[in-house]
Amino acid sequence: MAKNKFHTGPGPSQRQLRVGELVRRRLSDVLAHGDIHDPDLNRMSITVAEVRTSPDLKVATAYVLPLGGDHAQEALEALIRNRSELRRVVAKGLALKYAPQLRFVLDDTFDRMDETRRLFSQEAVKRDIADDQEDDDAL
Missing domain, CATH: 3.30.300.20 (K homology (KH) domain)
Structure with missing residues (x-):
């Protein structure tokens, strides 16, 4: 590995x-x-x-x-x-x-959590997540 x-x-x-x-x-x-x-x-x-x-x-x-x-x-x-x-x-x-x-x-756990929340709140990320969920539902 x-x-x-x-x-x-x-x-x-x-x-x-x-x-x-x-x-x-x-x-x-x-x-x-x-x-x-x-x-x-x-x-x-x-x-x-x-x-x-x-x-x-x-x-x-x-x-x-x-x-x-x-x-x-x-x-x-x-x-x-x-x-x-x-x-x-x-x-x-x-x-x-x-x-x-x-x-x-x-x-720095709280700082990393805030950064993760910030990333997930971006429109491009929300769109990608929604697209992935639709692909999973189609299977």
Whole structure:
């Protein structure tokens, strides 16, 4: 099978998914309760959309976005600045052999959804979809 830019190999294991979700919940709780000693970070409401872990579970990449999407870069900088404290506090609440190194990435899922909606609202696309549905109905 030929590889392309969308196919990077097998998906995450059940273990990676389970640990990612545990880290996501714990990180969300820590951020919601203001357990970090940084007033800039504590005044922000940050959503943790997803956490993906490396196969060895030693790196956890958190996809985050501040509520409303405002001040996203500022929120990312605050998270990166406090990553060691976040790692310690998150790991304290989990029963893992290793505390995963935390990486933070801005979540662009909502931007991609908006772009998809914009594309589907174009007249040419609507016409093509209608033509395809008529072809399917004829079969």
